[in-house]
Amino acid sequence: MSTAIEAHDLTKRYGRTVAVDDLSFNVEAGRVTGFVGPNGAGKSTTIRLLLGLDAPDGGEIRVEGRRYRELRAPLREVGALLDASALHPGRRARSHLLWLARSNGLPAGRVDEVLELVGLTDVARKRTGGFSLGMAQRLGIAAAMLGDPHVLVFDEPVNGLDPDGIRWLRAFLRSLAEEGRAVFVSSHLLSELEGIADELVVIGRGRLIAQTTVSELLASRLDGRVHVRTPQVVEVMAALASAGATVTSTGSDALVVSGLEPDEVAQVVAEQGLRLHELFRERTSLEDAFIDLTRDAVEYAAERPVGMS
């Protein structure tokens, strides 16, 4: 496994706003790395720095050990999907891919191959002005695949795709990683990456919050709280407390237990001859873990509605 993208102390300011703040992370080949953070966290800026579009104020970001601007045929090394709607509306889809192919001396035959790959062959001769956002996303993905690159960078590729398109994209990203390519996908919703991403780079306010695997993130956020409903609240509380658990009453018949696993709770209750109506473990979703992780880094947080705390 080799490092495809390497950011080192990367910093970018726009006026007085620090968009990317001393950011370091790695993206490895052969896996899908999710790049997640709330809106305005600096994801797109980081991707622009990666592609040599913006110049960093500090640090650097390299692709397979080289600065992007040093690449001789960039499309052969890095395929990127930025803003899918950044197309000239009057140009036909095929012509759009053809000028891109020519800019790197790629054969025209590649254009038809990638159109086939993303399922746009039928609309190849249509002007992109009439494309839905989903079609534009597919065209952007086709453009990224033109040079058959080792490294793929997709900025919010799920935007505008219908459920079918999302399923297709997930399978497609997985297959790219299985072919040994590095796949770097940004999203402001972690749930979009659930089941696709192996690795996560989580950022907020331009700073790295965590570089972790999906399973590690879930594990670290499971606090093992167990919910119990019982008609014998007082007795059950006493029994669990003497078994070493921390127990809180949350209603006339409800308890929250930490420090014991569900099977241990059931065991203690059964030994005392007490009754339970309900027993379940609080499940932390990836999204909850993510919200927890990025709570302090949300740039524009909404006030919590009254009564919901």
Place this chain on the structure above:
Amino acid sequence: MAGAPTKAGAPQALRSEWLKLRTVRSTMWSLLLFVGISILFTSLLTSGSSTEGGSPGHGGDNDIVMDSLAGTWFGAIAAAVLAVLVITSEYSTGMIRTTFAANPRRRTVLAAKTLVVGGVVLLVGLATSAACFQVGQWFLRGNGFNYEGGYPAVTLADRDALRAVLGTGIYLGLLAVFSLGVGAVLRHTAGAITLVLASLLAPVIALNFLPESIADWVEKYCLMGAGLAIQQTVERDDNIGLSPAGGLAVVTAYAVIALVIALAAIDRRDA
């Protein structure tokens, strides 16, 4: 191109930019407007002119070569807009990022755009200028600008006429380069078109309000004055005090300065 290397170099940039230019409809429309408006205005102006005119105090010294090329000034606006749009439309759609990600050598990309749009406007401009000359001479001959009226027939075999016609085509190509340079610096369609049109028209409008010493200088070194100097074939009192070669030098300077600023800026700024 057998065995074309897969790299992002200058030949690739040229082929790519040429394809971009010819795969949007606005290019064809702009060029049709360029040719059409030029011939239309030359027709209107020359069909309505009479031998009564002339420079103050010297009736009958009309420059019928220059008069026949007058329509190109109207067509020039379409050519300038085309050249501006070649670069600003990429900024307004955001496509410039795709362009620069595909080829991070931005100066090469800008140079390729310059050659492509400058070359197309030069060729179409030469054809337009020649067409205006022919159409204009035909109308003028019918309006008394003939041998009997003291105006011997002029053809492209005449050295001065040929120079004015070729010079007009070259001027239009250089105006396109200037416009592209302004577009690349401002990166905004409306702003760039405004600045290009202001560069063409504002000094000419200001001439009447300036003291004579300054006006003479402005007339010589403004963008339109340079073009008119290229088109002059007759000694008249109201001529621009600049030779055709001088006019060419002035418009070249405008194009080069705009392009140099654009080349310097394009590598430094965030796309």
